[in-house]
Amino acid sequence: MEFHPIERAPAAFQHTVTAAEVRAMCHRAFGGEVRVSSAVELGWGTYNSTYRVDIGADHPVILRVAPEPGKQFRIERELMRNEYASTPYLAPLGPLLPRTLAVDFTHEIVGRDYVFQTMLDGIPAPEGLGAYPRTEWASFFGQMGEIARRIHDVRGTRFGPVHGPAYATWSETVIAYLDDTAADLDDVGLDAADVREVAALAAHQRGVLDEVTSPRLLHGDLWTVNVMIDPAASRPTITGVIDGDRAMWGDPAADWTIYRAGRRPGTERDAFWEAYGPPTSTPAAVTRALFYRARHVGAARLERHRLGNLRDLPETYDDLREVLTCLTR
Known part of the structure; x- marks a missing residue:
């Protein structure tokens, strides 16, 4: 079997599985008679390890392996x-x-969760959009708006991640996420005082958050990096949506896409808003958007630390300082 992992530093967050483990995972999934001819690690994403695996079928399959x-x-x-x-x-x-x-x-073959999926047609949007003039990009963002609307129209019965834990109210969900973000920042040695201050304000303003009573489906990570497009189309055309691992039930306005x-x-x-519909701009919605912004910024701080992007860490503190100023005004 040809095996082409990505070489990374020993301390890197992502690290590859072995060729023997890939073969064993394929045999468990598709049978011992399957011949695995190649496995190539792809540079998509910064969380799971992703491989294109040729098992002799009409199309290669995708193997995604979670972190330990x-x-x-x-x-x-x-x-x-x-x-x-x-799903x-x-x-x-x-x-x-x-x-x-x-x-x-x-975790019997490798001490990590893994999944095999079909390989979608197309290339990641960040690789393909540059081939089109900027004037054509509006159609792409219009399609993004249509996709986001389809997702957000799905109704749930409780708040929180689809897999759980579940929460009875939206305020509980937001506060729990902010508290967990602060604890994660503590674990990696980063200052989390501003995130805790936002969480305290969210607890004080529960009523504003709990105006959201109908849980809707959020993709959690829908943007250009998780969209595939057709490289041969005359204009940017979305062919696939991947990485729904952050999906949850909540307020659509809290979605990363929005x-x-x-x-x-x-x-x-x-063009996104023309397809999706205009955003709500009531005073309560504006306040909720500040809490959602803090949620995204806190997660970005953790991501930048994990990737060793220390240069951009101070920006997250500036952003949350601005959020706190607006919330306490």
Whole structure:
């Protein structure tokens, strides 16, 4: 078997499995007679380890291997299991989603969760969008708005990650996430005082958060890096949506997609809102958006630390200082 892992430093968060482990995982999933001819680790994402595996079928399959349990932050615990639980609820996306071929959470072959999925057509949007003139990008963001709307129209019965834990109210969900973020920051030696201050304000303003009473499905990580596009299309055309491991039940306005779509008004991203529908701008919605911004910034602080991106860490403190100023004004 040809095996091409990505070489990383020993202390890197992501690390490869072995060729023997890939072969064993394939035999468990597809039978001992399957001949694994090659496995190539892909550079997609910064959390799971992802491989394109040729097992002699019509198309290669994708193998995704989660980090070891001991490496997972509280706010990222068992994300692969969460994605597996969320798949039935993402059914409105139809053929845009990869199909699950096999799942193994036993840790008998390798001490990590793993899943085999079909390989979607296309290339990651960040690799392909640059081939189109900027004037064509609006159609891409319009498609993103349509996809986000399909996801957010799915209703749930409780708040929190699809896999759990479940919460009766939206305020409990937001506060628990902020508390876990602060504890994760403590664990890696980063100052979490501002995140705790936001959590305290969220507890004080529970009523504003609990105006959200209807749990809706959130993808959790829908943006360009988790979208595939057709490299041969005359305009940017989305062919797939991946990595739903952060899916949860909550307020659609809290989704990563909404946060990103609103970051650059007056650009091609405005097409997102034309397809999705205009954002709510009531005083309560504006206040909730500040708590959601703090949620995203806290997670970004952890991500930057994990990736060794120390240069951009101070920006997260500036961002949360601004959030706190607005919340206490």
